[in-house]
Amino acid sequence: MRRALILALACCVSACAPAVKRDPRLSSAPLAERLAAADASLGATVFSRCAACHTVTQGAGDRGGPALYGVVGRPVGRGSDRFNYTAALEAVGGVWTFERLDAWLTNPQHFAPGTNMGFAGLPDGMDRADVIRFLNENGSNLPLPVAPSPHSRPTR
Template sequence: MIRTRLVAVALAALAVSACGGDKTHDARLAKAGPNPSLAALMNVADPQIGDRKAAACKACHTFDAGAPDMAGPNLHGVYGQQMGRNRPSFGYSAALRDAGGKWDAATLDAWLKNPQAVVPHTAMMFGGISDPLNRADVIAYLRSQGR
């Protein structure tokens, strides 16, 4: 019941954060070119906008160094780390622990679009971010944090 409520809160926050407050979205998307690649989107991605767009994630995750885990692990410094291993004390699902790979831009892009497609049976209950520039902004935010 609590997990269902957290998912509902996260989805509502995502709907608000993904569509509002980014007056540069269309111009940045145009600058990335027609049918932009992830690399082109990352070239125009903005970590500060990504921080705002990650508001939905903050229903379940923390992002500050030293902050505790919540329903999901603290995501500070996750970029470049092994999947399912960034926070040793967090109880990751076996599916995520066993997935292998690292949280690079391509993996995060696929994950933020549809976590279940990347790691079937993951405990991550999130519907995804459909807009590719919104995903790139969140990835830029995660990448900007370092370790």
């Protein structure tokens, strides 16, 4: 009985741990490499910090921040009839690309000075890549940028 309990506990603990140990150098790798290694399920876990203000379910609507379903490829500072975007974010223009989301998630105040976003950012590059992959899989489904192969990289 005790042996079965220990085995069950070990299985539960291992299920909560990340499935793959990542190379810590990935955190500062180029975005395409990070996205190729990203895990949307880990992104969902990181995104849970954002869920108090944002939704990602189709039709769920806005909360304190705009709904983010289909955000990748959507115009910056637009996309919701009910959410009042700041002039700072509207002035950025363009669309939410993978690169722009990475910059925004790094430091929203730096990306759009004057934004009301009360979030300091995600310093870990893999956390950002996981969240971006999660967001992309929730309504956008755009092709990820191609990571350069190790053979095509210039040597130093």
